[in-house]
Structure formats: structure tokens, C-alpha cells
Amino acid sequence: MKLTRLTSIAALGAVAALTLAGCAANETAPDTDPGASAPAGEETTATLSGTIEATGASSQGSAQEAWVAEFQTANPEANVLYEATGSGVGRDNFKAGASNFIGSDRAFKIEEIEEGGFGACTSDDIVEVPNYISPIAVAFNLGDIETLNLDADTIAKIFNGDITSWDDEAIAALNEGVELPATTITPVHRADASGTQETFQNYLAATAPDVWTHEVSDEWPLQSGEGADGTSGVVDAIAAGDGYIGFADASRTSELGQVAVQNGDEFISYSADAAAALVEASPLEEGRQPHDLAFAVDPAAAPAGSYPIALVSYLIGCVEYEDPEVASLVKGYFHFVTSEEGQQIGAEAAGAAPLSADLSAKVATAIDAIVTE
Known part of the structure; x- marks a missing residue:
């Protein structure tokens, strides 16, 4: 790990x-x-x-x-x-x-x-x-593998249940030289209503719309995968299960394997400054009072070098x-x-x-x- x-x-x-x-x-x-x-x-x-x-x-x-x-x-x-x-x-x-x-x-x-x-x-x-403001990490537990490159379509297919094994050719093509096991992938999501979950779904819908066709919500739209309560529940589930993958606030995932997420021609590892770059490029939502400051974050418009899954x-x-x-x-x-x-x-x-x-x-x-x- x-x-x-x-x-x-x-x-x-x-x-x-x-x-x-x-x-x-x-x-x-x-x-x-x-x-x-x-x-x-x-x-x-x-x-x-x-x-x-x-x-x-x-x-x-x-x-x-x-x-x-x-x-x-x-x-x-x-x-x-x-x-x-x-x-x-x-x-x-x-x-x-x-x-x-x-x-x-x-x-x-x-x-x-x-x-x-x-x-x-x-x-x-x-x-x-x-x-x-914090990055949402896509974290996994896969033996000694510490990092993997994944693009939006592949992440969406994993959480959609379309890719079910870690040695799938879509994952292998993005990670040349990495010996991927034939371990079953178990996606973990939040069992409770969660803004982190809604932010993650917004990323999938914006960047992989042909794959992630579900309505964005703070509830998980699928029956597949494994649900866990709260950030700590998701992190604990990933840590305990070989082949597990999930999403959580990055501050809680440092001992897990990490996905470098594709943005443009680069694969970006999470960091506070990379997440902030996405938020700083996002406008505040229109139609709100001056004391109601809500961001309209569009992961599909993430500027170069920014991490495209950022929690506000x-x-x-x-x-x-x-x-x-x-x-x-x-x-x-x-x-x-x-x-x-x-x-x-x-x-x-x-x-x-x-x-x-x-x-x-x-x-x-x-x-x-x-x-x-």
C-alpha cells in the first residue's frame, strides 16, 4: 500500500x-x-x-x-x-x-x-x-502497487461495473510495465447521502458522459458495489479488501494506493494546489445572494495541470x-x-x-x- x-x-x-x-x-x-x-x-x-x-x-x-x-x-x-x-x-x-x-x-x-x-x-x-477545498482521491488496495494511471472513461466503467478485473486491457493500456493481477475489482461507494459522492458523480458525468449516464445525486445510483458509511467507512473498507477501490477526501487516504487522474494529456496526482487550481478557475453560481457563495465547478473544463476531482x-x-x-x-x-x-x-x-x-x-x-x- x-x-x-x-x-x-x-x-x-x-x-x-x-x-x-x-x-x-x-x-x-x-x-x-x-x-x-x-x-x-x-x-x-x-x-x-x-x-x-x-x-x-x-x-x-x-x-x-x-x-x-x-x-x-x-x-x-x-x-x-x-x-x-x-x-x-x-x-x-x-x-x-x-x-x-x-x-x-x-x-x-x-x-x-x-x-x-x-x-x-x-x-x-x-x-x-x-x-x-480538498481533492477527492480515487484510492485502491492492490498489493504492492502504489499508483495507477486512469482516465475518466475507465474510472466510470469501473464504478459502473463494466470493468470487473484489475488486469482488464483498458487499465493495462494506461499502465505499461505494471504487472496487474487478475484480482476482482470491488468498487466502494457511500451508503449515506454525501456531498463527496455527488462531487465524484459530477466528475464522472462531466468527463465520461457516454459511460456515466446516471443522474447526479448525493445518493449512489447503482445496486452494485459495496456501500460504507462516511469517509472513514469507505477508507476502512478499501484498506480491508484486496482489489477494492473507492473515492474519499484525500486527507484520509494516504496509506492507500492512489490513482493519477487524466486531465488533457497528463495524469495528475492529487494535491491541494492542483485541486485549488480547478476551483479557482470556476465561477460562483449566479442567482444567489451576496452572502450565499456557491461554486459552479465543471470538471470537464479543468485547466491544464489541475486535479479534476475537487471538493468544495x-x-x-x-x-x-x-x-x-x-x-x-x-x-x-x-x-x-x-x-x-x-x-x-x-x-x-x-x-x-x-x-x-x-x-x-x-x-x-x-x-x-x-x-x-
């Missing part, structure tokens, strides 16, 4: 252009009301207190653990409880009012927002900001909360996570790519839409 660590952690200097411009969230001006509006990116947090509960994306799990630890160290009277339930459960909980905020590997769709009914909020206006995960909260203390705590936590300090913590804990300076300014302004009075 592959034993290398996520290469992006060592390459943070190479993505300096993607560093946030906001200041650290625990830099507090004296005699400042923590509930008052602060300049973009400078939400004060030193006197924040109370408890907020969140559920959602398991892809953010490692980063959330690190963010919560640092935030609570700076704010001893604040408690942030994040449970990695998967994005679909997180969105359901937010609508039901069971979570004060959520992490999600996709933003709410415009039609979902128009339907309203966000039980966590006192209005139907929500804040959605990207906070975690979001923090989602209310513009208006019933409890001002909850509003202040959510706002302060959002500013911390998306600050320069917070993004570096995410990079070190999970290999995520820090937000760009331009995007970070928009994110800070969007977060300031949360009403704290």
Missing part, C-alpha cells in the same frame, strides 16, 4: 497565492462588544461564550477537530460541538432545526432555498461560505437566529475557520487548500451578514 503523506502539506509555500487576507479571529480589540459588527474578516471572539451544535460533512472531520480545539482554547467559555454525520444528514438537521450550523460538501440548491423552512433560523435567509465544502448558517448569543458564536467561529490562521490550521490538519485572497474577502463579507443584535 502507498505510505506517502498528502503532498500538499509540504507544498504550502507553493500555494501562497491562495492564502487568506483576513486576520486571525482571536485578535481582539479592547473594549469591543463581541456582538457588534466588526470589519470584514475581523470578528472578535475573545469574550464569546455558550454552546453551538453542528453536524455534517465527514470530509471536514479532521479539520473540524483542529478548528474546534484552537477556537475553544482562545475562547474557554465557548463550546462548538461538531459531529461528522455526512452532508445529507447535516442538511436535514439544519432544516429540522437540530443543528445551529452545518458543514456540507455542497451548498443548498437554489430551489431548496426558495422552499425555505430552515428550522435553525428565524428567516429563510442563509449564509453559505466555502471553508474547505461549505459552512452553512442562518442570517438571523432567535438567540443573539448563538448568532455571535456562529459568526465568530465562521470568521475563525475562514481566517488566515484557521485556513492554515485546516491545511496542516487535513491538507486542505487555503482560500484565495480574493475569495476570502467575499467570504468575510458574507459572514458579516449574520445578525448579532
